[in-house]
Amino acid sequence: MDNEQKLSKDPQSYWMESTKRPVFSELQEDLSVDVAIVGGGITGVTAAYLLVKEGFRVAVLEASSLLGGTTGHTTAKITAQHGLFYDQLIQKLGEEKARLYYQANKEAGEFVEQVIKLHGIECDFRKEDAYVYTNSADYLKDLDKEAKAYETLGIDGGFVEDIPLQIANKGAVVMKNQAQFHPLKYLTFLVEYIQENGALIYENTVVNGMDEGDTMTVKTKNGSNVQAKYVIAASHFPFHDDKGFFARMEPERSYVIAIKSEKPFPGGMYINAEKPTRSVRSANMDGEEILLVSGDHHKTGQGKPEMERYQALEQYAQQQFASHKILYRWSAQDYSTLDKVPYIGRIGKNQPNLFVGTGYRKWGMTHSNVAALLFTDLILGRENPYEALFTPSRFDAPQASIQKAIKMNANVAAQLVSGKLESPDKELKDIKPGEGAAVSIKGARAGAYRNEQGELFVVDTTCTHMGCEVNWNSGDRTWDCPCHGSRFTYEGDIVEGPAKTPLKKIDPDNIDYTTSK
Ligand code: FES
Numbered sequence: 001m002d003n004e005q006k007l008s009k010d011p012q013s014y015w016m017e018s019t020k021r022p023v024f025s026e027l028q029e030d031l032s033v034d035v036a037i038v039g040g041g042i043t044g045v046t047a048a049y050l051l052v053k054e055g056f057r058v059a060v061l062e063a064s065s066l067l068g069g070t071t072g073h074t075t076a077k078i079t080a081q082h083g084l085f086y087d088q089l090i091q092k093l094g095e096e097k098a099r100l101y102y103q104a105n106k107e108a109g110e111f112v113e114q115v116i117k118l119h120g121i122e123c124d125f126r127k128e129d130a131y132v133y134t135n136s137a138d139y140l141k142d143l144d145k146e147a148k149a150y151e152t153l154g155i156d157g158g159f160v161e162d163i164p165l166q167i168a169n170k171g172a173v174v175m176k177n178q179a180q181f182h183p184l185k186y187l188t189f190l191v192e193y194i195q196e197n198g199a200l201i202y203e204n205t206v207v208n209g210m211d212e213g214d215t216m217t218v219k220t221k222n223g224s225n226v227q228a229k230y231v232i233a234a235s236h237f238p239f240h241d242d243k244g245f246f247a248r249m250e251p252e253r254s255y256v257i258a259i260k261s262e263k264p265f266p267g268g269m270y271i272n273a274e275k276p277t278r279s280v281r282s283a284n285m286d287g288e289e290i291l292l293v294s295g296d297h298h299k300t301g302q303g304k305p306e307m308e309r310y311q312a313l314e315q316y317a318q319q320q321f322a323s324h325k326i327l328y329r330w331s332a333q334d335y336s337t338l339d340k341v342p343y344i345g346r347i348g349k350n351q352p353n354l355f356v357g358t359g360y361r362k363w364g365m366t367h368s369n370v371a372a373l374l375f376t377d378l379i380l381g382r383e384n385p386y387e388a389l390f391t392p393s394r395f396d397a398p399q400a401s402i403q404k405a406i407k408m409n410a411n412v413a414a415q416l417v418s419g420k421l422e423s424p425d426k427e428l429k430d431i432k433p434g435e436g437a438a439v440s441i442k443g444a445r446a447g448a449y450r451n452e453q454g455e456l457f458v459v460d461t462t463c464t465h466m467g468c469e470v471n472w473n474s475g476d477r478t479w480d481c482p483c484h485g486s487r488f489t490y491e492g493d494i495v496e497g498p499a500k501t502p503l504k505k506i507d508p509d510n511i512d513y514t515t516s517k
Helices: 003-008 042-053 086-093 095-119 137-153 183-196 306-321 364-380 398-421
Strands: 031-038 058-061 126-134 157-160 171-180 200-202 207-211 216-220 225-233 249-260 269-272 278-285 288-299 325-337 343-346 354-358 435-441 444-450 456-460 471-473 478-480 487-489 494-496
Touching (some): 042 183, 086 095, 095 137, 137 171, 171 278, 343 364
Parallel strands (some): 031 225
Antiparallel strands (some): 157 171, 207 216, 249 325, 269 278, 278 288, 343 354, 478 487
């Protein structure tokens, strides 16, 4: 299969394809536990691991398949090097908070390593140095400032004039002794461990509400209730959004291709400083080395067609690695917060037993572990030095980041208006097999996708969250909302995001389409 054919197939994550994950049934009864964890990704599973070890009775409720969300679509770098960030952090939040941020992420990485060693988990864990490099003279001063920030914070690393990887560069900042692994081999072990140690795990269990109180009741879509003293929202976008997270987080998508390289790889993990982002690490595929090339992030539902993002990565791989074979392609969604520091901790000041972890800004392998460790400490009543830094309540008095919030929400308002004004020039008859697009039906905007067999799927493109118009994602064959990142299948079912209701389906054989758009 050539690269063009490979790209035209459905996306597949290498991590997901190479791991046999256990399967769990849907929750169909009422339960009472100590801790209910909503979300079965790395945050939820790691928190469950720590809490069962402390003797808590835990239930994990996953809306879809365990480890199948952003966790199964990461690049899986375990690093405290989050791009060029520490100089920025020192400037914005001060040296003390920047040091805490580094320390929290460093310890999170060390924690993963300890767990791997403790249980002898075979997950291709490997220590690697991490590099942010540039090939643009304009960025050298930023690298210089970042190297100074490393010195100030005592980070092992600094400026280097060249990198081991043979690609054009004018210098880099290295952080020593970071790591990479196969995240699903690691987490599959943890899932088995928590199950053997009494955790209750459910898949296809959609949580759609919660009653708060001394004992909380988590409610599922099919009518089951889970009573718990503590609830952890580890569902990526928080399932319980009484604090308006949607208005203080920005959703982004990014892309990965796994390739066979013609050139030997010298080791290391790399990301450039300039745009578009290009990130490279190696991985082990049945004893053979492959490369994961990723980047091209953009705000969800906005910008050029998603397939062009993969094509850009393919071109880059071809130039840099003489790659001739794409093995896998996949994409992921991530959220950024107003100050780029995740929201981890008690969801609100007056909600002592309800916790959230979100806004990891594509650095989820360490932030998820920061979150799991922090939740465990808070539940056990132990001091945690990082509580104040990550607390989601820090924007209750939003003065500090008000400009950012205004900018974020101005973009949302612009999307809302432009979506309503757009009049698609395509009609249903124009949609070819394998193609999706916004179409005009009786003058109103709708969304149509025709599969390879010619079957047509039509939806109302009004997002059920707050009414923006969703756009076609050609890379994943989904409808993506440009406002707060809700995503839907081509049949209108929810993939992720703040929306809790599917898109309205329209019967293409019996179109009676009236709308208030
Ligand atoms: Fe908020 Fe669509 S996700 S309007």
